[in-house]
Amino acid sequence: VTGVDISATALERAAGHAQDAGVSARTQFERRDLSETFPAGQFDLICALYLHSPVAFPRDQVLRTAAAAVAPGGLLLVVEHASVAPWSCAAQGTVFAPPEQLRDALELRADQWQAVFVGAPERQLAGPGSQVATVKDNVLVFRRLTV
Ligand SMILES: C[S@@+](CC[C@H](N)C(=O)[O-])C[C@H]1O[C@@H](n2cnc3c(N)ncnc32)[C@H](O)[C@@H]1O
DSSP: OEEEESOHHHHHHHHHHHHHTTOGGGOEEEEOOTTTOOOSSOEEEEEEESOOOSSOOOHHHHHHHHHHTEEEEEEEEEEEEOSOOTTOSSOTTOOOOOHHHHHHHHTOOTTTEEEEEEEOOEEEEEOGGGOEEEEEEEEEEEEEOOO
């Protein structure tokens, strides 16, 4: 498993979680600006989880690069925020694009990819001070066909 982030803090935390789970030997963490470089090779599963940035960032291009690195038969999973929790520092009232907009931006060829799931499910999220809120994520799962 290869974990990538631009933030050393995020990578340290991820390595700590891997150690706590006893899987360090099967993980590696790489500090990269994904707008500039992407790990070499092909992957059976690529997850992009809440890959958001407060600064200008060619996210759609990064996600297209990620898709290109999925091995035949493998999966691309993208999860992104689709609502703002009440305690979030993000602007309340932010309007999020529907998951279909990211699906289109990925530019996945229909003869090479099967859409497994494209939707915006809700989930319960615990926040500070025992707060709980219902939030929404855009979730997209595509399988790369072996043809
Ligand atoms: C909302 S956090 C999500 C963190 C983690 N993936 C999770 O699901 O908990 C967004 C992450 O994207 C990372 N990020 C933002 N821009 C990046 C870039 N250009 N290259 C690599 N990582 C980036 C940030 O450092 C941050 O850790």
